[in-house]
Amino acid sequence: MSSVVSEPAILHQVAIGLGERSYPILIGSGLLGAPACWRDLPAAPAAMIVSNSTVAPLYLQRLAGALQGRFRKVHHVVLPDGEAHKDWATLNAVFDALLAHACDRKTVLFALGGGVVGDMTGFAAACYMRGVPFVQVPTTLLAQVDSSVGGKTAINHPLGKNMIGAFHQPVRVVCDLDTLATLPARELSAGLAEVIKYGPIADMGFLDWIEEHLAALLARETGALAEAVRRSCEIKAAVVGQDERESGLRAILNFGHTFGHAIEAGLGYGEWLHGEAVGCGMVMAMQLSRGLGLVDDALVQRVTRLVRAAGLPVQGPRLGADRYLELMRVDKKAEGGDIRFVVIESPGRAGVRPAPEPLVREVLERCTA
Numbered sequence: 001m002s003s004v005v006s007e008p009a010i011l012h013q014v015a016i017g018l019g020e021r022s023y024p025i026l027i028g029s030g031l032l033g034a035p036a037c038w039r040d041l042p043a044a045p046a047a048m049i050v051s052n053s054t055v056a057p058l059y060l061q062r063l064a065g066a067l068q069g070r071f072r073k074v075h076h077v078v079l080p081d082g083e084a085h086k087d088w089a090t091l092n093a094v095f096d097a098l099l100a101h102a103c104d105r106k107t108v109l110f111a112l113g114g115g116v117v118g119d120m121t122g123f124a125a126a127c128y129m130r131g132v133p134f135v136q137v138p139t140t141l142l143a144q145v146d147s148s149v150g151g152k153t154a155i156n157h158p159l160g161k162n163m164i165g166a167f168h169q170p171v172r173v174v175c176d177l178d179t180l181a182t183l184p185a186r187e188l189s190a191g192l193a194e195v196i197k198y199g200p201i202a203d204m205g206f207l208d209w210i211e212e213h214l215a216a217l218l219a220r221e222t223g224a225l226a227e228a229v230r231r232s233c234e235i236k237a238a239v240v241g242q243d244e245r246e247s248g249l250r251a252i253l254n255f256g257h258t259f260g261h262a263i264e265a266g267l268g269y270g271e272w273l274h275g276e277a278v279g280c281g282m283v284m285a286m287q288l289s290r291g292l293g294l295v296d297d298a299l300v301q302r303v304t305r306l307v308r309a310a311g312l313p314v315q316g317p318r319l320g321a322d323r324y325l326e327l328m329r330v331d332k333k334a335e336g337g338d339i340r341f342v343v344i345e346s347p348g349r350a351g352v353r354p355a356p357e358p359l360v361r362e363v364l365e366r367c368t369a
């Protein structure tokens with residue numbers, strides 16, 4: 001895959017159907033600089049691109065150049081990079097920039113970066129003047145297959161991940177696969193965790209496809225990446241279309257996340273990547289599903305092998321079962337302090353249920369080192 005600017009080509013378009021909040025997800029090459037991607041956005045005098053100190057030097061100019069013909073003013077704000085900065089202080093820097101430029105309530109925000117930038121920009125858009133439109137321009141695999149779609153926005157609290165946030169749908173998602181050329185290998189693997197997730201929860205045929213195309217994905221072949229992003233977005237769009245605000249079904253998208261969020265919070269945000277924690281969390285959730293008698297060992301081993309082959313950890317850090325349990329009680333799926341886990345009910349179908357504490361402790365004992 002080349003990092004040079006390619007001829008613009010929209011390879012796939014996925015629709016997310018949410019009534020008047022519906023929007024398209026554009027997937028392709030050369031999209032950042034393609035005027036076609038930026039037409040038909042809400043009319044506004046100004047745009048504000050939110051990015052970070054790693055992504056801005058790579059892609060800000062290209063996006064700003066393309067938006068110049070569309071908005072009279074194109075402002076930007078560059079945030080510090082990292083999960084550790086997904087907090088109030090950094091969010092406030094976005095509000096400072098919007099107010100310093102006297103941005104009005106029509107201003108369109110553009111989230112140019114990974115999931116951290118996307119979640120924070122979305123939350124800023126939900127709050128600024130009680131809500132302004134925003135566009136997701138995800139530049140990590142994880143953000144393209146998951147976080148940019150569905151309207152969950154948030155910042156972290158020291159006591160729990162993504163605890164302060166809002167539902168606020170973007171008006172468009174533009175996934176330029178070319179940006180993945182500069183992604184560090186560790187981040188590519190982290191993104192693959194969220195791709196793999198869609199197999200056991202929704203589509204075993206997709207799990208077969210991922211296994212067959214893992215080498216192509218790790219080699220960043222555009223066709224394979226395009227297909228992985230397309231199918232992931234399609235599955236996510238179908239789930240979010242049925243349960244936008246997670247009153248039920250949408251929770252299945254958090255497969256592996258109950259354990260994963262505990263790893264992230266327990267080690268301190270940024271120590272393990274979100275995708276790494278989710279990859280390992282999925283292995284734990286598979287073991288839990290087997291312990292509950294829902295799936296056989298062959299499926300547990302299959303998912304574990306794939307997670308490992310994607311370059312992700314399959315053993316969690318030894319935080320101690322008590323600490324894991326304490327952290328998991330803060331999970332948003334918990335009810336009255338009772339932890340609820342996303343489990344695989346049968347291959348390709350997930351559900352949410354509590355699990356006996358001795359079984360959870362056994363899984364934590366087996367899956368941490």
Ligand code: NAD
Nearest residue numbers: 054081114115116117139140142143147152179182183274
């Ligand atoms: P990230 O945003 O921290 O990006 C990973 C790293 O890659 C960062 O250092 C970033 O600066 C860098 N980067 C981004 N694009 C790059 C590029 N093209 N080239 C080189 N470097 C690049 O992490 P992430 O994995 O994208 O997202 C994780 C975040 O997403 C977590 O905070 C997680 O909670 C959130 N998330 C949200 C949802 C949701 O539904 N809203 C879903 C999943 C994850």
Ligand code: GLY
Nearest residue numbers: 150152250253254
């Ligand atoms: N990533 C989980 C969700 O969007 O619901």
